[in-house]
Every structure is written in C-alpha cells, then in structure tokens.
Amino acid sequence: MSAKNYWFAFGVGVTAGATIALLYAPQTGAKTRKQLRKGVEDAGDYLEEAGDYLKDQAERLSSEAQKAAKRARHQVDSAVDKAGDVVAGAVKSAKALV
Numbered sequence: 001m002s003a004k005n006y007w008f009a010f011g012v013g014v015t016a017g018a019t020i021a022l023l024y025a026p027q028t029g030a031k032t033r034k035q036l037r038k039g040v041e042d043a044g045d046y047l048e049e050a051g052d053y054l055k056d057q058a059e060r061l062s063s064e065a066q067k068a069a070k071r072a073r074h075q076v077d078s079a080v081d082k083a084g085d086v087v088a089g090a091v092k093s094a095k096a097l098v
Contacts, residue, residue, distance in 0.1 A: 025032070
C-alpha cells in the first residue's frame with residue numbers, strides 16, 4: 001500500500017469514526033463539556049493533594065535521614081574514641097615491655 005493510499009484510508013476512517021460518534025453520542029455537547037471540565041477540576045484537586053502528600057513525605061524522610069546521620073556520626077565518634085583508647089593502651093603496654 002502506498003503512502004498516499006494509506007493516508008487516504010486513514011482520513012476516511014477518521015471521518016467515518018467522527019460521524020458515527022456524533023450520531024450515537026449519548027448526550028449533548030454542552031453536557032459533555034461540563035463533565036470534562038469537572039473531570040479536569042477533579043484531576044487538578046487530586047494532583048494538588050498528591051503534591052501536598054509527597055511534600056509531607058519528603059520532609060518526614062529528610063528529617064529521619066538527618067536523625068540517622070547524627071546517630072551514625074555519634075557511633076563513629078564513639079568507635080574512634082574507643083579505638084584511640086585501645087591504641088593508647090597498647091602503646092603504654094609496649095613501652096612497659098621495653
């Protein structure tokens with residue numbers, strides 16, 4: 001099928017589909033537009049609520065991550081202090097042997 005025939009067939013199909021849709025439309029265009037407008041408004045409200053929820057979750061997770069980082073830093077500092085004490089004790093023991 002050539003490109004010209006393809007686009008011709010496509011155009012005929014679109015035209016036929018639009019015609020059938022208009023003939024069998026279950027309601028008026030005004031009512032359909034009103035429903036679409038309400039659907040868009042509802043979608044906007046939903047997206048706004050979802051955005052607020054995601055913002056709250058991001059803030060909560062950020063706070064938890066900061067707390068975890070502080071705990072990890074404290075644990076590392078404690079481990080370094082203990083390791084320093086062990087090394088100092090080992091040096092003292094080594095000097096005593098000499």
